[in-house]
Amino acid sequence: MSSSSFNNLKGLQVGLLLSVLAIPSGLPAQTPAAPADFVIKNATVMTASHGTIERGSVWVHQGKIAGAGAAVSAPADAAVIDGTGKFLTPGIIDPHSHSALSNDINEATSPVTPSMMMIDAFDNMDSALYRALAGGVTTELLLHGSANVIGGQAVVIKNKFGLSRDQMLFPGAPRSIKFASGENPKRVYGERNELPSTRMGNFDVMRQSFEDAKAYMASWDAYNAKLAKNDKDAVAPKRDLKLEALADILRGKLLVQIHCYRADEFLTEEAIAREYGYKIRAFHHALEMYKVGDQIAPTGTAIATFADWWGYKDEAWDAIPWNATMSMREGVRVALKSDSNDYIRRLNQEAGKMIHYGGASEEEALQMITLNPAWIIGVDDRVGSIDVGKDADLVLWNVNPLTTYARAEKVFIDGELFFDSSLPGFGTTQFHGVMHSSGFDGADDEDGDGL
Amino acid sequence: MIAGNIGGRILAYALLGACFGMPRAYGQSAAQPKASAALAGPNNTAIAPPGVVAIVGGKLLTITHGTIENGVVVLENGKITAVGPATATKVPKGAQVYNAKGMTVYPGLFDAETQLGLVEVEADQDSTDLVEKSDEIFPQMRVVDAFHAETVRIPVERINGVTNAIVAPASEDSVAGQDALIQLYGKDRNAMILSPDIALAMNFEGDLRRRGSTPGGRKFPSTRMGLASQLRQTFLDTQNYMAEKAAEAKPDFKGTPTKKDLKFEALIPYLKGEKPVVFGAYEGYEVEVAMGIAQEFHLKVILNHVTHSQNVLDTIASYKVPVIVGSIYDAPQANERYDAIFSLPAELQKRGVKIALSSLSDGPSADSRNLPYAAGYAVAYGLPYDEAMKAITLNPAEMFGVGDQLGSLDVGKVANVVVANGDPLDVRTSVQQVFIGGVAIPMTSRQTQLRDQYLPLTQKAK
Numbered sequence: 001m002s003s004s005s006f007n008n009l010k011g012l013q014v015g016l017l018l019s020v021l022a023i024p025s026g027l028p029a030q031t032p033a034a035p036a037d038f039v040i041k042n043a044t045v046m047t048a049s050h051g052t053i054e055r056g057s058v059w060v061h062q063g064k065i066a067g068a069g070a071a072v073s074a075p076a077d078a079a080v081i082d083g084t085g086k087f088l089t090p091g092i093i094d095p096h097s098h099s100a101l102s103n104d105i106n107e108a109t110s111p112v113t114p115s116m117m118m119i120d121a122f123d124n125m126d127s128a129l130y131r132a133l134a135g136g137v138t139t140e141l142l143l144h145g146s147a148n149v150i151g152g153q154a155v156v157i158k159n160k161f162g163l164s165r166d167q168m169l170f171p172g173a174p175r176s177i178k179f180a181s182g183e184n185p186k187r188v189y190g191e192r193n194e195l196p197s198t199r200m201g202n203f204d205v206m207r208q209s210f211e212d213a214k215a216y217m218a219s220w221d222a223y224n225a226k227l228a229k230n231d232k233d234a235v236a237p238k239r240d241l242k243l244e245a246l247a248d249i250l251r252g253k254l255l256v257q258i259h260c261y262r263a264d265e266f267l268t269e270e271a272i273a274r275e276y277g278y279k280i281r282a283f284h285h286a287l288e289m290y291k292v293g294d295q296i297a298p299t300g301t302a303i304a305t306f307a308d309w310w311g312y313k314d315e316a317w318d319a320i321p322w323n324a325t326m327s328m329r330e331g332v333r334v335a336l337k338s339d340s341n342d343y344i345r346r347l348n349q350e351a352g353k354m355i356h357y358g359g360a361s362e363e364e365a366l367q368m369i370t371l372n373p374a375w376i377i378g379v380d381d382r383v384g385s386i387d388v389g390k391d392a393d394l395v396l397w398n399v400n401p402l403t404t405y406a407r408a409e410k411v412f413i414d415g416e417l418f419f420d421s422s423l424p425g426f427g428t429t430q431f432h433g434v435m436h437s438s439g440f441d442g443a444d445d446e447d448g449d450g451l
Numbered sequence: 452m453i454a455g456n457i458g459g460r461i462l463a464y465a466l467l468g469a470c471f472g473m474p475r476a477y478g479q480s481a482a483q484p485k486a487s488a489a490l491a492g493p494n495n496t497a498i499a500p501p502g503v504v505a506i507v508g509g510k511l512l513t514i515t516h517g518t519i520e521n522g523v524v525v526l527e528n529g530k531i532t533a534v535g536p537a538t539a540t541k542v543p544k545g546a547q548v549y550n551a552k553g554m555t556v557y558p559g560l561f562d563a564e565t566q567l568g569l570v571e572v573e574a575d576q577d578s579t580d581l582v583e584k585s586d587e588i589f590p591q592m593r594v595v596d597a598f599h600a601e602t603v604r605i606p607v608e609r610i611n612g613v614t615n616a617i618v619a620p621a622s623e624d625s626v627a628g629q630d631a632l633i634q635l636y637g638k639d640r641n642a643m644i645l646s647p648d649i650a651l652a653m654n655f656e657g658d659l660r661r662r663g664s665t666p667g668g669r670k671f672p673s674t675r676m677g678l679a680s681q682l683r684q685t686f687l688d689t690q691n692y693m694a695e696k697a698a699e700a701k702p703d704f705k706g707t708p709t710k711k712d713l714k715f716e717a718l719i720p721y722l723k724g725e726k727p728v729v730f731g732a733y734e735g736y737e738v739e740v741a742m743g744i745a746q747e748f749h750l751k752v753i754l755n756h757v758t759h760s761q762n763v764l765d766t767i768a769s770y771k772v773p774v775i776v777g778s779i780y781d782a783p784q785a786n787e788r789y790d791a792i793f794s795l796p797a798e799l800q801k802r803g804v805k806i807a808l809s810s811l812s813d814g815p816s817a818d819s820r821n822l823p824y825a826a827g828y829a830v831a832y833g834l835p836y837d838e839a840m841k842a843i844t845l846n847p848a849e850m851f852g853v854g855d856q857l858g859s860l861d862v863g864k865v866a867n868v869v870v871a872n873g874d875p876l877d878v879r880t881s882v883q884q885v886f887i888g889g890v891a892i893p894m895t896s897r898q899t900q901l902r903d904q905y906l907p908l909t910q911k912a913k
Contacts, residue, residue: 404827
């Protein structure tokens with residue numbers, strides 16, 4: 001596609017439409033050529049890192065943010081998108097989603113399954129991705145469910161709906177693994193009269209797993225030592241995917257994301273992490289963090305929580321909608337997350353509630369769905385704010401995104417337009433054909449899907 | 452327009468209980484919990500003596516007669532006794548004045564479908580009474596028999612401005628039982644139930660075919676044909692029962708009287724069209740079957756959901772029945788546009804359909820406190836603002852026959868009034884004070900108590 005078709009927004013849309021019309025229906029679109037420079041002008045730019053720029057401009061060059069401010073020094077031939085009266089934010093980032101996993105959320109056949117790779121279930125044609133995109137979501141952490149004390153390894157995607165599976169992967173994103181504590185693992189295995197059926201059992205399973213991993217690591221260390229001494233009798237230990245994954249946790253190679261509700265369990269999890277020498281990246285759900293935020297803040301562990309969802313089970317009974325703001329004020333890094341194919345479409349609205357519940361500033365509220373979840377996923381150097389050098393993952397909204405009335409009008413990822421609500425049909429620029437549906441609402445443990 | 456001749460039944464419980472709407476003077480609210488334990492009701496309520504409250508200086512969203520900047524609302528003996536601009540509305544002598552300058556004042560919100568009082572912890576079966584599932588036809592089940600007035604959930608919901616709600620059984624039966632209308636504040640159950648058995652909860656949808664998939668046997672009904680046939684037979688049997696009872700009532704009747712059957716008895720007022728049935732259906736073709744049955748038996752219908760009926764919206768409009776839409780947060784079908792359901796309230800309203808919204812979106816944990824945001828979301832997708840406000844106030848009140856009592860700032864209506872620091876439909880807005888039956892209710896809940904309990908602790912730790 002020639003850059004001349006980008007001279008104005010209309011041309012950009014028409015160009016994209018023409019380019020996709022040539023693609024046979026049902027096949028993924030090809031990667032378009034590197035997009036040309038463009039500038040979104042005269043918008044209210046909410047940077048999520050350094051305040052709001054009224055009537056600001058953002059210049060996108062080769063998929064990155066090249067300038068942001070009252071004025072930018074973009075080339076004269078850069079396409080211009082008029083943002084007058086509109087709001088521009090970084091793309092929304094969901095640090096806890098089970099979308100597009102073909103309903104393969106839990107390998108609930110053993111409480112320890114760290115070698116499960118969520119990418120193996122990722123269905124890039126799932127309509128849940130599309131609806132999240134239309135809600136301004138540009139990055140998702142797709143997690144294993146909470147049936148297992150130690151679940152599987154997550155996949156990080158950019159929501160480039162319409163591209164191929166591999167083109168949707170977030171390049172270079174760190175690996176994350178899902179742990180779960182509390183009611184879910186003990187219920188799933190307890191109902192089968194298996195270990196664990198109690199919280200004691202949950203933590204025992206965890207500790208034994210790390211002991212096994214230490215023994216495995218020691219056996220490899222011994223083997224490698226023998227090799228170094230040219231010992232001809234050295235016999236390599238059997239490679240074991242499960243133990244290798246557990247060893248990678250102890251080696252600090254995996255970001256540990258823990259499903260955990262209760263105050264006492266945050267403290268136990270932190271104690272076990274200290275005992276075995278790994279760091280916890282984030283507690284997910286974390287509905288009782290307001291009770292012990294002062295003790296968790298120094299550990300550096302973040303939380304990914306609901307705005308106001310509560311009461312669906314015992315360990316969600318003490319949830320309060322001030323959890324996020326109270327924890328934030330204690331110094332805990334706070335993100336909001338969906339854990340749902342519904343909420344993922346309106347995380348901006350959930351963030352807006354934080355202004356009501358605890359008086360978050362607009363920037364603090366916005367950070368809960370952009371910069372802070374980016375940190376939890378380990379990609380905050382790449383996305384999550386409107387800063388020069390970051391990926392041009394941007395959402396143009398009709399009104400302030402923290403109000404009820406906000407609609408995402410245009411969603412850009414790596415500087416490329418993937419959703420435009422003014423387009424006919426789906427509003428997608430890259431997707432054409434038939435979407436899949438997992439027939440699943442995306443909630444792991446909150447909706448009685450067997451967990 | 453369905454508001455009709457059932458108004459006479461309304462508030463029966465409350466009036467019998469003689470405590471509905473018992474107001475108390477603002478300023479003696481339990482927000483300053485001085486009330487003695489003897490005065491405190493079980494549902495976190497303290498009942499203060501009657502008095503007069505004047506809410507002064509706010510922007511009034513009246514619902515029925517526009518917006519009044521700098522208005523006055525007077526609450527007296529549980530009723531609204533004056534509404535108007537400050538320049539023309541007298542504040543009665545001795546009234547407690549609530550200064551609402553800079554605030555928005557609007558009628559209490561009316562949630563058209565909830566399970567309040569039927570569920571506590573959702574996952575805990577022992578704390579839920581949602582629906583009888585051993586049969587499909589249970590009109591004699593009355594939610595008032597399970598309604599738990601002291602639930603932790605009601606204070607959580609009401610402090611965001613929801614003052615009235617329909618309590619309905621879960622939707623797993625063709626005829627799931629009878630709904631109740633509640634007020635979200637009161638001394639006890641009798642004070643909070645404004646109208647028991649206000650409507651019949653009916654459903655026609657594929658999920659009800661559960662017997663067909665029960666392990667160990669395929670029982671009737673296992674198809675939509677079975678469900679429809681079972682419903683029709685039930686109504687025919689009821690008509691037959693009514694005829695028998697009518698015959699027995701004649702002085703010259705000889706023979707054995709038919710045994711009184713609570714199931715049939717429960718259906719009679721609905722077959723007579725005296726009270727509405729809330730008929731839930733999702734797909735267009737299911738709506739058409741449901742309405743076919745309803746028309747055959749002359750039921751007075753409030754349609755519920757119609758979530759995936761985008762293909763028959765004109766047909767729905769032609770029925771001239773009101774609709775409780777959604778939840779608008781339900782997922783569209785794969786390969787539908789993302790906003791196919793967000794825009795449904797607007798599409799129906801545009802066709803002249805009277806719409807209401809309910810909070811029942813995520814199962815029993817759905818929060819009534821989020822009802823105004825659903826209305827705001829409908830505005831984002833095309834519903835005019837005033838119609839969105841109506842959909843959570845006056846419209847549901849009218850659908851259930853209490854439009855003369857609830858749903859607007861009008862003289863003579865129940866004094867359910869909300870004061871907020873901004874637009875009620877915006878997530879950023881905070882409700883400052885809720886008046887229910889003229890009482891400034893305590894703006895507390897178990898959640899605010901937990902907040903306050905831990906707030907000082909964490910501040911100290913800093």
